[in-house]
Amino acid sequence: MELIYGHPKSLKPIQTKYCPGCGHGVIHRLICEVIDELGVQDRSVIMNPVGCSIWADLYFDFDSVQVPHGRTPAGATAVKRMLPDHMVICYQGDGDLAAIGTAEIIHAANRGEKFTGIFVNNAIYGMTGGQMAPTTLVGQKATTAPYGRDPIEAGMGYPIRVCELLATLGGTKYLARGSVDSPANIRKTRQYIKKAFEAQLRGEGFGMVEILSPCPTNWQMKPGEAVDWVKSDMIPFYPLGEIKNSLEEAAK
Amino acid sequence: MELIYGHPKSLKPIQTKYCPGCGHGVIHRLICEVIDELGVQDRSVIMNPVGCSIWADLYFDFDSVQVPHGRTPAGATAVKRMLPDHMVICYQGDGDLAAIGTAEIIHAANRGEKFTGIFVNNAIYGMTGGQMAPTTLVGQKATTAPYGRDPIEAGMGYPIRVCELLATLGGTKYLARGSVDSPANIRKTRQYIKKAFEAQLRGEGFGMVEILSPCPTNWQMKPGEAVDWVKSDMIPFYPLGEIKNSLEEAAK
Amino acid sequence: MTEKTFMAGFGGQGVISLGMLWVYCAMKEGLEVTFFPFYGAEKRGGIARASVIVSDREIASPLVTSPDSCIVMNMDSLPICEEVAKQGGVMIINSSLVKNGTMRADVKAIEVACNDIAEKIGDPKIANMVMMGALSKVTGAVTLGKLEAVLKTFFPESKHKFIPLNMAAIEAGRAAV
Amino acid sequence: MTEKTFMAGFGGQGVISLGMLWVYCAMKEGLEVTFFPFYGAEKRGGIARASVIVSDREIASPLVTSPDSCIVMNMDSLPICEEVAKQGGVMIINSSLVKNGTMRADVKAIEVACNDIAEKIGDPKIANMVMMGALSKVTGAVTLGKLEAVLKTFFPESKHKFIPLNMAAIEAGRAAV
Amino acid sequence: MADEKRLMKGNEAIAEAAIRAGCKAYFGYPITPQNELTAYMAKNMLDKKRIFIQAESEVAAINMVYGAAATGARTMTSSSSPGMSLKQEGISYACGADLPCVLVNVARSGPGLGGISPGQGDYFQSTRGGGHGDYYHIVLAPKSVQEAADLTYEAFDLADKWRMPAMILADGLIGQMMEGVVLPSARDPASLPKKAWAAGHRAGTSREANHITSCWLVPEELEQNNIKRYRRYDEVKRAEVRFEEVNTEKAELIFVAYGTSSRVCLGAVEMAKKLGIELGLFRPISLWPFPDKRLAELAAKGKKFLTVEMSMGQMVEDVRLAVNGKAEVLFYGRCGGVIPSEEEVLAEARRILGK
Amino acid sequence: MADEKRLMKGNEAIAEAAIRAGCKAYFGYPITPQNELTAYMAKNMLDKKRIFIQAESEVAAINMVYGAAATGARTMTSSSSPGMSLKQEGISYACGADLPCVLVNVARSGPGLGGISPGQGDYFQSTRGGGHGDYYHIVLAPKSVQEAADLTYEAFDLADKWRMPAMILADGLIGQMMEGVVLPSARDPASLPKKAWAAGHRAGTSREANHITSCWLVPEELEQNNIKRYRRYDEVKRAEVRFEEVNTEKAELIFVAYGTSSRVCLGAVEMAKKLGIELGLFRPISLWPFPDKRLAELAAKGKKFLTVEMSMGQMVEDVRLAVNGKAEVLFYGRCGGVIPSEEEVLAEARRILGK
Amino acid sequence: MANKGKPVIDRERCKGCHLCVRSCPTKVFDVDETPNSWGYYPALPARAEACIACGNCYLVCPDVAATVYKL
Amino acid sequence: MANKGKPVIDRERCKGCHLCVRSCPTKVFDVDETPNSWGYYPALPARAEACIACGNCYLVCPDVAATVYKL
Numbered sequence A, B: 001m002e003l004i005y006g007h008p009k010s011l012k013p014i015q016t017k018y019c020p021g022c023g024h025g026v027i028h029r030l031i032c033e034v035i036d037e038l039g040v041q042d043r044s045v046i047m048n049p050v051g052c053s054i055w056a057d058l059y060f061d062f063d064s065v066q067v068p069h070g071r072t073p074a075g076a077t078a079v080k081r082m083l084p085d086h087m088v089i090c091y092q093g094d095g096d097l098a099a100i101g102t103a104e105i106i107h108a109a110n111r112g113e114k115f116t117g118i119f120v121n122n123a124i125y126g127m128t129g130g131q132m133a134p135t136t137l138v139g140q141k142a143t144t145a146p147y148g149r150d151p152i153e154a155g156m157g158y159p160i161r162v163c164e165l166l167a168t169l170g171g172t173k174y175l176a177r178g179s180v181d182s183p184a185n186i187r188k189t190r191q192y193i194k195k196a197f198e199a200q201l202r203g204e205g206f207g208m209v210e211i212l213s214p215c216p217t218n219w220q221m222k223p224g225e226a227v228d229w230v231k232s233d234m235i236p237f238y239p240l241g242e243i244k245n246s247l248e249e250a251a252k
Numbered sequence C, D: 001m002t003e004k005t006f007m008a009g010f011g012g013q014g015v016i017s018l019g020m021l022w023v024y025c026a027m028k029e030g031l032e033v034t035f036f037p038f039y040g041a042e043k044r045g046g047i048a049r050a051s052v053i054v055s056d057r058e059i060a061s062p063l064v065t066s067p068d069s070c071i072v073m074n075m076d077s078l079p080i081c082e083e084v085a086k087q088g089g090v091m092i093i094n095s096s097l098v099k100n101g102t103m104r105a106d107v108k109a110i111e112v113a114c115n116d117i118a119e120k121i122g123d124p125k126i127a128n129m130v131m132m133g134a135l136s137k138v139t140g141a142v143t144l145g146k147l148e149a150v151l152k153t154f155f156p157e158s159k160h161k162f163i164p165l166n167m168a169a170i171e172a173g174r175a176a177v
Numbered sequence E, F: 001m002a003d004e005k006r007l008m009k010g011n012e013a014i015a016e017a018a019i020r021a022g023c024k025a026y027f028g029y030p031i032t033p034q035n036e037l038t039a040y041m042a043k044n045m046l047d048k049k050r051i052f053i054q055a056e057s058e059v060a061a062i063n064m065v066y067g068a069a070a071t072g073a074r075t076m077t078s079s080s081s082p083g084m085s086l087k088q089e090g091i092s093y094a095c096g097a098d099l100p101c102v103l104v105n106v107a108r109s110g111p112g113l114g115g116i117s118p119g120q121g122d123y124f125q126s127t128r129g130g131g132h133g134d135y136y137h138i139v140l141a142p143k144s145v146q147e148a149a150d151l152t153y154e155a156f157d158l159a160d161k162w163r164m165p166a167m168i169l170a171d172g173l174i175g176q177m178m179e180g181v182v183l184p185s186a187r188d189p190a191s192l193p194k195k196a197w198a199a200g201h202r203a204g205t206s207r208e209a210n211h212i213t214s215c216w217l218v219p220e221e222l223e224q225n226n227i228k229r230y231r232r233y234d235e236v237k238r239a240e241v242r243f244e245e246v247n248t249e250k251a252e253l254i255f256v257a258y259g260t261s262s263r264v265c266l267g268a269v270e271m272a273k274k275l276g277i278e279l280g281l282f283r284p285i286s287l288w289p290f291p292d293k294r295l296a297e298l299a300a301k302g303k304k305f306l307t308v309e310m311s312m313g314q315m316v317e318d319v320r321l322a323v324n325g326k327a328e329v330l331f332y333g334r335c336g337g338v339i340p341s342e343e344e345v346l347a348e349a350r351r352i353l354g355k
Numbered sequence G, H: 001m002a003n004k005g006k007p008v009i010d011r012e013r014c015k016g017c018h019l020c021v022r023s024c025p026t027k028v029f030d031v032d033e034t035p036n037s038w039g040y041y042p043a044l045p046a047r048a049e050a051c052i053a054c055g056n057c058y059l060v061c062p063d064v065a066a067t068v069y070k071l
């Protein structure tokens, strides 16, 4: 009897604090699977954001640096520049990346910093209890959008497609959007992560994988409903796939 | 003898502190010409940025609000929301808008705030003496890019096309790029400004006019050379014209 | 009269509503009240705790560090309550989930099988109400005389039909001690 | 010995280089030096000013508020210098641009037609060097003995050919007072 | 007509009091432990057709407040410790431009990300200007939900009266706890006096253009402007000092504490009384202006002071400055989100008194 | 082998000293009056193949410093007052995560945009933690270009030794003026001792993963962590106090001043001597830890103190706290970018002494 | 010619989200009626013999509570 | 059938950038040899009679120092 799907080595075997059905857990595992596969556990550094994944340093069994809310790409820029032969992963939520950290992600991407962004888009502020995020869909309810996100009357703005925004910048080389709503999409997401990590090891410029991820707690849904909602509501607005791929590999 | 090209009423008749040949002067005049034409001098508020135009409150004869560096769109958001029937102009340099104020411009634009941005792109930090701006061209020298902007080796990033970046956002309705390098382009720029101001008066969402503008002092050129450089080097990278126009008018 | 109560239970057990309703009623009875809920470091699915004080005078610290009464809704809450319980204080234990009582011999332990009683009344979710009835009876601090009116403002219209059930749970709680 | 000099002139007149070369030479002669340039509120095209101190002891405030010597390079600078000039101090005036001397009777005014002299030597841009020669002679604070060496490090190679011209200007300045 | 007593969280009471004070525009960014405040504003400001914006960051939020204040509107932002740090530049600007506004800090424990439990470690930042340059602004510290509502309401008036920001410095406990509260009566923003210095509404008037700025590039002008502002500060110090005293006359030892820790000390005073020990409590309500005169008077009477803070010792410096060596000033602090108990504070007092 | 004396601007001397101290990464954002520092770094760090990044903002810059420091590298940022305000959250984080780094503030006059002339109005912000939570860090105030270079060089060592940020608090005059300077000798960053706690370079070792964080969600753990840090602060207070005294023994009145204003006072002391009046100067070099013990000793000798600042009065509070009522502490300040003259400071001293 | 596999659920790590339950192509899982010590009702491989070792349960599990062996 | 115009230069406001000089289609301007009181050499409408009132000089002038009348 051979273990074919087992606990990745670089993920610590402890119970996480994430809610049942939370996408962060799947994404953590995918990162570790790829890290293990590439054999870089002992030269990986993850930047933990302020958000539900603030606790990620409990789970990832490699070095970590926890920076202020939204400044994850600024921190990652420096870490990668100081440790150019390390795998540097910049893990961010949608509040962290697309609200308070807008300037930092845009400029790190534009500079073509050679780390990899993992962008967990759950269309909500998870950690703080369900406020509207820049990626919250129109009409979606949040504690700060009690009648649903309303771009017109209340001037709450439109959901931002981050990959598409970053694709306009000269420094970005690889931008893909995956989802953890189904086994098939999880497999694809893993491939995107792997491509991005490999590109980083080759020293190619900025790559990021955006991942649509359920937050059952703040969406006030059961885990099953939440993954269904990712499929029914998020994916239509946030198309999956490689939004930009100008890696050398692809060029060949 | 009839005065056909004379000093606009809403521009104070005093000597500015700008350097000889500086584009800010032309742009100030254009704004005031349109304000006068629309007859809104006494209900206009201009947001002055931190930059060479910090002194703009000496020149514009209408109300002004001077905010911290880069936060001009955040300030303008509030001013316009509190004074919805006023003409609110958010004047910004490229350091102000595209570096420190990246998050503020993106989110104000994305919220579709109903003020008008005037974005003076002179590809340099004027006020502080010639540092690299996000819009500095590749190879262009600056005090902080002593060997020219180098996106690859030094990782200084690529020049950012702001209109094109903002065009991806749901809240933007009118984005145009003009230049003050020649009488013809100055006339066109004036038209863009007028369109944007009129749209604001109709209550339509976010509009911005980017204006390519010479900074002879920090480019270390004579005024004439500087306008030539706008034409020869800037315009090819920053194409002029209406980058996005989804105004109701246009829709008709 | 000042009654300081420390309440603890599992996330979904309604400890927070219990505390809120308790102080709401107390306020309606003319008392000063404070209610301070707090969670452990674990945000998700941890233990919900509350410091609850009702008094006929101005309340000093809202933090209950030496409770006159403790409410223990589940097993995990027991050690926490045992740590803070005041000598000679009351500890009301939900014996449906906490089987072996407390080891603290210096407190007055009272067992109420809240879940069982609630289930019998018809809804296991109102175990917290059973507990509140018991607390009212045991401490006498809050009569709960205004509870029915309070529940009307507390629940949305659509849920007013559950009020009799809640009131029944209170009575059952009272009766159980 | 401490010589505090206040220098003022129009933006392009080389007041800043004058001050820098002055203190550079002084440093090479073993003196303590401070040089603090400042501009008015107008960043563009205003008056350039500098506080310049050379001394054989530690220098206290680098700000010259009571100058032993003033250098007036153009007309607009005159009132500024008149305001600060110390009673009994020296004021060296560029009489090429400042026609009517100073109204301060309590200072020792010395006129040097710097621009005219510079033009005669061959380059109106070295009026500042003429002034420095005069300043050296009048104050005796800095001999400028190391100037030639200093200029070699100050100018890029390509401009070394102008050094003799500069030295000539110094001599002419000396000779003019 | 006074409202009836309601049971509310401190965060919600602050929000509702702001609305009643005529707050026309709220700008905030989510952060624990003040999220209920933002959520309350989201719902209720929108319902009232006033302005609510969840800003893209705290930096944006404070600058929106700056913009709204520049138009003369009553406006507010709220946050917690790390978010307040991000607002420091904007606060310095608002002070430099003499803009009235209300700032709420429901403080947590630091430094850095720290924890989300209550803290009083932002005292220096709040009272000394965490931002750059010479400035102060009003800082009020409520001890209860009732006072949180009352002081917030008043903060709007004080801000307008003195043309400066007024801050409510609460902590996570004040924000999260529920108490009974009678809310102040509602004011229509339209009924508030107009501000002649504000931007906008020039049409139909004959006034010159108004310029809101903190920029003065001629040093002497900037200095004069600062001096003028400090004269105003002197007036504020004379007019707006607020504090509460409990048993200070009889006390051998007086606790000095504000907000949550003052209630802990009050409990210790009461417990002591039962033991026949006379303790007192001096509670600054206005942290700036600090009630230094009254403390100096008490010091002159030969009292001992024990400052109790949920920090490693910050307000204690103001107590020392007030007392100026005339009395012994001791310190007891807990930090990191730990709230001291009445028992431990009493024990410390007894240790000091040897009783 | 000591370098020969060079003529340099303060800003450039700081930059060169940092490079010589082994600074591997510099992150900054343009602001007057420190632009020459950033420009110098741009050229010279790139020439040396070290890291120079013009960040998108001061907020990004301080967080890049945080990142670089987390890897154990010597790193620095510089700015001026408004930019420093924006860095406060990041500084609080760096202190909370015990990260060594060097921060330079070439201060201007505030508040708000204020002016670009020299100022000392950021004393509170620098010494009291303008950011949130309980923390301090080393603050050194140079009076000359030479000292700017020396203290910067030393700041890197102190930061590493104590695992905390060390700040150079200069002002626009120190940054802009030129003086002769002998630079400290250059160190190869590769020769510096490795930091076992840092992130990275785990391969080939058998260590556990290193986590750099300021987050402690269990209050008691956060408290313990803070207390441990404060114990370190106590050691710093014992070991790293620096100050200079001039004529304090004979003086009837002692100026207390740092940086630029201390040189003005030195001038006044010299001028007084010629008039037969004995004045002294006490110059704190380390603003944190503040040299309070020595001041208390001088106070015990019955000296009067006149604190002179280019602000409305900030360090004077530390002087009062040190002296604790044992001596009279007076204040003379100019602000807004005005530098006081030796004459006016002397006049003030004479007015006080009635001489 | 389907593979044969064996799913293993770590009851204590399982948070009862039941994403595995819905994504198993061969309906291997039921929901356990006994909660674990956290109060969650774990997935129960009631029909393990139907397992085709597709890995879906492992893939969707946010808590790495489901692992799969190949028989 | 060109218009006829008259350009007026405000010597004191002019900063001598000479953008007007280069953009005048009929070469109306020379550079004045006498500086103004700021030290700038203003534009001088040496051949004003050639002006066709096109407005270019006004349009490019950053200092509103050039104004144009229609004759």
Ligand SMILES: Cc1ncc(C[n+]2csc(CCOP(=O)(O)OP(=O)(O)O)c2C)c(N)n1
Residues within 6 Å of the ligand: A050, A051, A052, A053, A069, A092, A093, A094, A095, A096, A097, A120, A122, A124, A125, A126, A127, A128, A133, E029, E030, E031, E032, E058, E082, E083, E086
């Ligand atoms: C400066 C600052 N502002 C706000 C916060 C509060 N905060 C913590 S997490 C968070 C947002 C979390 O949302 P997201 O980034 O989408 O992550 P998620 O929890 O959804 O994974 C916020 C606003 C903070 N810690 N610091």
Ligand SMILES: Cc1ncc(C[n+]2csc(CCOP(=O)(O)OP(=O)(O)O)c2C)c(N)n1
Residues within 6 Å of the ligand: B050, B051, B052, B053, B069, B092, B093, B094, B095, B096, B097, B120, B122, B124, B125, B126, B127, B128, B133, F029, F030, F031, F032, F058, F082, F083, F086
């Ligand atoms: C927070 C802050 N950072 C930096 C500065 C310094 N500063 C003043 S203007 C400016 C940039 C000016 O460049 P730009 O926005 O392009 O305007 P320009 O002068 O070119 O018109 C900077 C960085 C400041 N005042 N405040």
Ligand code: SF4
Residues within 6 Å of the ligand: A017, A018, A019, A021, A022, A023, A024, A052, A122, A126, A127, A214, A215, A216, A217, A218, C044
């Ligand atoms: S709140 Fe949402 S994002 Fe956070 S752990 Fe729970 S489900 Fe995951």
Ligand code: SF4
Residues within 6 Å of the ligand: B017, B018, B019, B021, B022, B023, B024, B052, B122, B126, B127, B214, B215, B216, B217, B218, D044
């Ligand atoms: S520095 Fe450049 S932008 Fe600024 S006034 Fe001069 S020319 Fe204009």
Ligand code: SF4
Residues within 6 Å of the ligand: A021, G009, G013, G014, G015, G016, G017, G018, G019, G020, G021, G042, G043, G057, G060, G061, G062, G063, G064, G065, G066
């Ligand atoms: S997916 Fe994982 S956590 Fe969810 S029920 Fe299945 S085994 Fe349990």
Ligand code: SF4
Residues within 6 Å of the ligand: G005, G006, G007, G023, G024, G025, G026, G027, G028, G050, G051, G052, G053, G054, G055, G056, G057, G058, G068
């Ligand atoms: S491996 Fe596939 S078939 Fe087997 S239990 Fe898991 S989901 Fe079902």
Ligand code: SF4
Residues within 6 Å of the ligand: B021, H009, H013, H014, H015, H016, H017, H018, H019, H020, H021, H042, H043, H057, H060, H061, H062, H063, H064, H065, H066
């Ligand atoms: S364009 Fe204007 S400022 Fe320039 S030279 Fe002509 S008139 Fe003078």
Ligand code: SF4
Residues within 6 Å of the ligand: H005, H006, H007, H023, H024, H025, H026, H027, H028, H050, H051, H052, H053, H054, H055, H056, H057, H058, H068
């Ligand atoms: S209006 Fe036209 S033709 Fe006349 S002077 Fe100006 S540029 Fe020349």
Ligand SMILES: [Mg+2]
Residues within 6 Å of the ligand: A093, A094, A095, A120, A121, A122, A123, A124, A125, A126, A133
């Ligand atoms: Mg999120």
Ligand SMILES: [Mg+2]
Residues within 6 Å of the ligand: B093, B094, B095, B120, B121, B122, B123, B124, B125, B126, B133
């Ligand atoms: Mg610019």
